[in-house]
Amino acid sequence: MLVANESLPTSTYASSRDNCTMAEITDQDLADIYAFAVQLGKDAGNLLMQAMRQRIDGTFTTNPASIDFAEKENSVDIVTKTDNEVEAFIHDAVSKRFPSHQFIGEETYSAGASREYLVDGRPTWIVDPLDGTVNFTHLFPMFCVSIAFAVNGKPVIGVINAPFMNQLFTSCKGRGAWLNETQPLPLIQNPVPPMPANAPSGCTFSCEWGKDRRDRPDGNLSRKVESFVNMACERGGRGGKGGMVHGVRSLGSATLDLAYTAMGSFDIWWEGGCWEWDVAAGFALLEEAGGLVTIANPPENYETCTIPDAHLGGRLYLAIRPAGPGPDETGREAQERTIREVWKRVRDLDYTRPGV
Amino acid sequence: MLVANESLPTSTYASSRDNCTMAEITDQDLADIYAFAVQLGKDAGNLLMQAMRQRIDGTFTTNPASIDFAEKENSVDIVTKTDNEVEAFIHDAVSKRFPSHQFIGEETYSAGASREYLVDGRPTWIVDPLDGTVNFTHLFPMFCVSIAFAVNGKPVIGVINAPFMNQLFTSCKGRGAWLNETQPLPLIQNPVPPMPANAPSGCTFSCEWGKDRRDRPDGNLSRKVESFVNMACERGGRGGKGGMVHGVRSLGSATLDLAYTAMGSFDIWWEGGCWEWDVAAGFALLEEAGGLVTIANPPENYETCTIPDAHLGGRLYLAIRPAGPGPDETGREAQERTIREVWKRVRDLDYTRPGV
Known part of the structure; x- marks a missing residue:
């Protein structure tokens, strides 16, 4: 049986x-x-x-x-x-x-x-x-x-x-x-590379424009773009929110975004609007590779809060690649540091559903 | 010899x-x-x-x-x-x-x-x-x-x-x-698909965030993002500039952007800041496949002007995939129509060099 x-x-x-x-x-x-x-x-x-x-x-x-x-x-x-x-x-x-x-x-x-x-x-x-x-x-x-x-x-x-x-x-x-x-996976294992000391700088940032294209003041499209620009802009820019990421990538597939995060190719994936079938296999892959998934929307006390688990059906996800230890931190600590640096730079997105 | x-x-x-x-x-x-x-x-x-x-x-x-x-x-x-x-x-x-x-x-x-x-x-x-x-x-x-x-x-x-x-x-x-x-190439040949009637809607739009990340009012980063948002936003949005493209893609390789445009996978590639070695092989491939390359910055009379050839070293490029004829136009006419619809929605970028 x-x-x-x-x-x-x-x-x-x-x-x-x-x-x-x-x-x-x-x-x-x-x-x-x-x-x-x-x-x-x-x-x-x-x-x-x-x-x-x-x-x-x-x-x-x-x-x-x-x-x-x-x-x-x-x-x-x-x-x-x-x-x-x-x-x-x-x-x-x-x-x-x-x-x-x-x-x-x-x-x-x-x-x-x-x-x-x-x-x-x-x-x-x-x-x-x-x-x-x-x-x-x-x-x-x-x-x-x-x-x-x-x-x-x-x-x-x-x-x-x-x-x-x-x-x-x-x-x-x-x-x-x-x-x-x-x-x-991740591709590099001996050792797994640490996160950059000044993440999100040095990181590849994966994000998607998605399907909500409505032109509304402070709507999802506008909040996503504001977040992308914060992540991309030079350090010191955007009122201190500039992240100077190594690259911004949009593939048009949440599943493959997660696969490449598990591979270690994408350091950060931040997304709102997709569904459990878009992410479930990617979550399994990423977790097994040593990555971390949490929620996309920054909690109120984002600098100090316990990192919450992502809800599989929550439609709002932030994933970090597998990370090895650095000189002064464990891999997990480096992932959590990166998560807080992303939360500092992104806006709340508005995606909800019944039963979650 | x-x-x-x-x-x-x-x-x-x-x-x-x-x-x-x-x-x-x-x-x-x-x-x-x-x-x-x-x-x-x-x-x-x-x-x-x-x-x-x-x-x-x-x-x-x-x-x-x-x-x-x-x-x-x-x-x-x-x-x-x-x-x-x-x-x-x-x-x-x-x-x-x-x-x-x-x-x-x-x-x-x-x-x-x-x-x-x-x-x-x-x-x-x-x-x-x-x-x-x-x-x-x-x-x-x-x-x-x-x-x-x-x-x-x-x-x-x-x-x-x-x-x-x-x-x-x-x-x-x-x-x-x-x-x-x-x-x-293009992948579909019998016949080569026409451009969507309401392009850029229905089109995949390939673009890159690039290396100029300076936080300057109306600088290249800001103009690029404004252009991306116009292309992505719903029809009727952004003061009539909303293009509702099918998808926005950023791969981090101008060369592969052009290769996928030659393949017919990307309908439109718009970019400023890269150099002749980034595009020369892609131009050869795209031209041979039946695509069209022109300049990224909209000419003053963009609705009616003759479509200028791109300068290989001009650092500002707009490429359109191979297109078959539609009911009322040749493939070339459809490509030119699409170019004008892109020009309507994008900003001038500031990339220059000596000798061009």
Whole structure:
């Protein structure tokens, strides 16, 4: 049996969700689920490449020049035939192999009316069949499938496949985080580089413009941009908020932003507006690599407060790469120092949802 | 003999530079130079990967956790040992094979005091040994070597190798533009997709924050950001300048921005501040794929003016992807329409240099 009480009916699961601890899944169970998830990620990646190939060859739609998508919230929030087909493929495979597991997929979820947070303690697959949909429609390589498996509300397995770049990221709690199954993450391990002494200077800063493009005074777009500019501007500029980061990067995929943070390539990722399927696999990968995730909006006492855990469905995230110790601090202390330096420079964003 | 008057002394070349036309290089000469350039790009890419591997394995410097670089203009304008070594490798190979050709490499040039534009009509190699140096130091995959060969001041061969992503871009005038030597660019060819009717909406917009981070009222940073926000904001917003682009992307490599524009993945690239070695190979690739490059700063009569050619050393560039015809316009007309829509939304940037 893969999961200790897999044979229990769903209702029993639901009523006992608070008691469903990691211990209920044996190490061997987890290994089996991991192997299944990795193969699923490879297969789904192949489907994405197949769809891309058909777009290139002109066999995908009657008019290959047209991008075949439907708008969701607005003209930059889109879903393609490929999103839906790949989600159906993954959902089907999971249902057959693990019929008792819960499943939350972006497209099924988004098609519903509720925006409630649905992840609970039960074994749950959290899936984005195609993260970076805009990139995919334009055939820009930064798209991927993102598959996470969570228990007790925490992602413990993460599989991210970006097939156009031949980059497969995988992780399982206790088994490390990997690029293409052979390269451990973060890339540099002996030792893991410390954070720059004057972070965010010297750091790569990953951020996204996102889908909320409304022109409102002090709206999300304006607050994001103000935060980006603070991070980018020279030290001493912006009333002391200038961060002079090494570089500002926007890829259009929250999932890959997190994967590159786990790799150690991005030092800081700060984002508001995405959802649990965008980040769940990335969180698993990043945690296993030694990174840290907290909340994007600065707490009132941001200079001294205990660093809160990010809520998986909180839509507001700040992630820091794995860091080694410096001369006068542990890696964790350096991550926390960096978090406070980011909070000093960013604005509150307004993203909420029911159930969180 | 590869180039008709290759045996002439350099001084003769210099005095007759205006007479040095494309016709002096035969088709077979060009094919040989192209084959040499492609192999050089592969070899240089291998050197970049080797250096990366040494960083990962901890064999590159005495302290693998430290990033081994020197600052140029400021803390985000850097050069690494790898930049210098790869440039020396390329320069050496070119000098041996084509001793009469001119050579302009980023690191040799930058080490000098002059910022004069040096490309003339003679056969000239224009090389950036490592574009995306900040990315390379952080091991973010968006770095590459960029090798261009120009005659009459125009790049006719472009080789861009991004080895961490296994992406090799190659082009030669009259021989097409290619990804990994087998996939013609743009990716979608039958037919090449038209530009969106309401461009820049529906377009991916590629731009970079760059190195000028000074906090000055109406300085380059502020003008860039104002332009980015105009492009991103909803239609009707920003006093009518809102462009509601499909996505805003920043990779930290002008060369790869251009490669992805040639691929058709980025519809629009707008940038100020980079140099001829950042763009020469990309220009060759983009032109061969059917894209268009003009100037970044909007001319006074931007709605009606003839679209000017970009100056290779002008430091201010606006590139549009290859476009197929729409119902009521040619591809070229659609590109020009898009250029005017971008000019409507962007500010003048202040980058100048002697000799341009």
